[in-house]
Amino acid sequence: GAVVSQHPSRVICKSGTSVKIECRSLDFQATTMFWYRQFPKKSLMLMATSNEGSKATYEQGVEKDKFLINHASLTLSTLTVTSAHPEDSSFYICSARDDRETGNTIYFGEGSWLTVV
Amino acid sequence: GDSVTQMEGPVTLSEEAFLTINCTYTATGYPSLFWYVQYPGEGLQLLLKATKADDKGSNKGFEATYRKETTSFHLEKGSVQVSDSAVYFCALSRRAGGTSYGKLTFGQGTILTVHP
Numbered sequence: 001g002a003v004v005s006q007h008p009s010r011v012i013c014k015s016g017t018s019v020k021i022e023c024r025s026l027d028f029q030a031t032t033m034f035w036y037r038q039f040p041k042k043s044l045m046l047m048a049t050s051n052e053g054s055k056a057t058y059e060q061g062v063e064k065d066k067f068l069i070n071h072a073s074l075t076l077s078t079l080t081v082t083s084a085h086p087e088d089s090s091f092y093i094c095s096a097r098d099d100r101e102t103g104n105t106i107y108f109g110e111g112s113w114l115t116v117v
Numbered sequence: 118g119d120s121v122t123q124m125e126g127p128v129t130l131s132e133e134a135f136l137t138i139n140c141t142y143t144a145t146g147y148p149s150l151f152w153y154v155q156y157p158g159e160g161l162q163l164l165l166k167a168t169k170a171d172d173k174g175s176n177k178g179f180e181a182t183y184r185k186e187t188t189s190f191h192l193e194k195g196s197v198q199v200s201d202s203a204v205y206f207c208a209l210s211r212r213a214g215g216t217s218y219g220k221l222t223f224g225q226g227t228i229l230t231v232h233p
Contacts, residue, residue, distance in 0.1 A: 006160075036221075043225045044206070046222075095219065095221070096219075097218065107163075110159065
């Protein structure tokens with residue numbers, strides 16, 4: 001089946017630094033990808049919709065300047081957490097929609113644990 | 118806006134017991150419905166899905182039927198195993214083929230623990 005890979009799976013960074021998380025569709029093209037955030041023992045919250053070649057669409061309450069999304073190719077979207085703070089520590093997970101199919105599964109990455117110290 | 122409501126957990130069962138996790142939704146039009154499972158420390162895996170009314174999704178002994186009249190998509194399994202212990206999420210997406218397809222609205226998740 002189709003695979004979406006996220007990297008890194010775990011990252012620890014210092015407060016004030018930036019960290020980039022990659023989301024790749026390995027065997028299909030994805031014009032559209034989605035970024036979610038999950039707090040411990042909570043549900044997933046959609047942060048933004050990533051569109052190849054155009055600006056991401058952010059959900060209400062998500063800071064665009066803090067969570068930079070770049071979808072530079074049909075197989076790669078990146079989420080950069082800028083000037084990270086401990087409250088940004090969370091599980092970030094992406095999903096991708098296969099361009100070849102109109103009604104098929106949305107494929108999720110394995111997720112990335114971010115810890116800001 | 119769209120929303121998904123799941124029964125609150127946690128749910129604790131003995132092995133071979135019958136499982137039901139209720140899920141109801143609010144959405145305009147004809148959304149696609151999903152159940153995802155998340156094992157400890159891992160990402161989400163699709164368990165099953167249904168894209169139109171009366172469709173039944175099934176996988177690994179789990180089933181759910183898309184009931185438009187009751188706006189429900191309850192998850193069931195006849196005999197659970199210890200390995201089914203995980204968090205289960207009900208989710209919906211706007212209709213397949215639409216530009217919003219894939220933008221998922223999740224329920225709050227239900228923790229299932231199965232004891233031997």
